[in-house]
Amino acid sequence: MGGKKEKILLVVAGLGLVLYGLWTGLGKKDKGIIEGRTDHPSQESVEEEESDHQEASREEESSESSPLLYVHVDGAVKNPGVYEFQEGARVKDAIEEAGGLTPAGDTGSLNLAQRLSDEMKIHVPKEGETAPSDLTTQPSGGGGEGKAKKVNINRASLEELTSLPSVGESRAREIISFRERSPFVKPEDIMNISGIGQKTFDKMKDLISVK
Structure with missing residues (x-):
C-alpha cells in the first residue's frame, strides 16, 4: 500500500514539473515576441519617422533661409x-x-x-x-497712363524716401546727409549709400529720379 502511494506522489510531482515547464516556456516565448516587437520596429514605422524628420528639417531650413x-x-x-x-x-x-x-x-x-x-x-x-x-x-x-510720380532722391522728404524698397528711416537719413554734401547726378549714384547694392538698386531704379 505504501509503495502505491509513493508511485502516485511521484506521478503527481512529475505532472507538476511538466506543467511548470510548459508554463515557464510559454512565458519566455511571449516575452521574446514582445521584446522582438520592441527591438525591431516595422519598416513602415522607420519610414514614417524618417519622413517626419526630413519634413521638420525642411521647415526649419525654410524658416532660417526666409x-x-x-x-x-x-x-x-x-x-x-x-x-x-x-x-x-x-x-x-x-x-x-x-x-x-x-x-x-x-x-x-x-x-x-x-x-x-x-x-x-x-x-x-x-x-x-x-x-x-x-x-x-x-x-x-x-509705363503708361496713371503711372505714379517718381521719388526725387535729391528733394524727397524722409517719409517719401522710406517708401522705396529696402529703405528704412536710418538709410533715408543717410541719403539726405549724402545729398547735402553732394547732390545725386544720376539715379545710380544712390549705390554710394551703404547697404544699397546692385540688387537693391534694380528694385528701385524705376521709382527714383534726380531732377
Missing part, C-alpha cells in the same frame, strides 16, 4: 498696424492680414500683386481719396 519682413499697413483697413511676413508675400496678403478693407476702402490705386519689402508702408485710400504717392505701395516698373 528673412522676415515688417510692413506697415494703414488707411481703410480694419486693423491698421505693423505686420510680419515671410519673403514672397504680396500686397493683397498684407491687406488681408490687416483684417481686410473697410466698406470705404478702394484698392484701385494699389498693385495687389506686388511683392512686399522690409519696412514698406501700404496706405489703402478711401473711395474718392487722392492718396500721396509716398503713402501707397511702390508702383511696378510698367
Whole structure:
C-alpha cells in the first residue's frame, strides 16, 4: 500500500514539473515576441519617422533661409498696424492680414500683386481719396497712363524716401546727409549709400529720379 502511494506522489510531482515547464516556456516565448516587437520596429514605422524628420528639417531650413519682413499697413483697413511676413508675400496678403478693407476702402490705386519689402508702408485710400504717392505701395516698373510720380532722391522728404524698397528711416537719413554734401547726378549714384547694392538698386531704379 505504501509503495502505491509513493508511485502516485511521484506521478503527481512529475505532472507538476511538466506543467511548470510548459508554463515557464510559454512565458519566455511571449516575452521574446514582445521584446522582438520592441527591438525591431516595422519598416513602415522607420519610414514614417524618417519622413517626419526630413519634413521638420525642411521647415526649419525654410524658416532660417526666409528673412522676415515688417510692413506697415494703414488707411481703410480694419486693423491698421505693423505686420510680419515671410519673403514672397504680396500686397493683397498684407491687406488681408490687416483684417481686410473697410466698406470705404478702394484698392484701385494699389498693385495687389506686388511683392512686399522690409519696412514698406501700404496706405489703402478711401473711395474718392487722392492718396500721396509716398503713402501707397511702390508702383511696378510698367509705363503708361496713371503711372505714379517718381521719388526725387535729391528733394524727397524722409517719409517719401522710406517708401522705396529696402529703405528704412536710418538709410533715408543717410541719403539726405549724402545729398547735402553732394547732390545725386544720376539715379545710380544712390549705390554710394551703404547697404544699397546692385540688387537693391534694380528694385528701385524705376521709382527714383534726380531732377
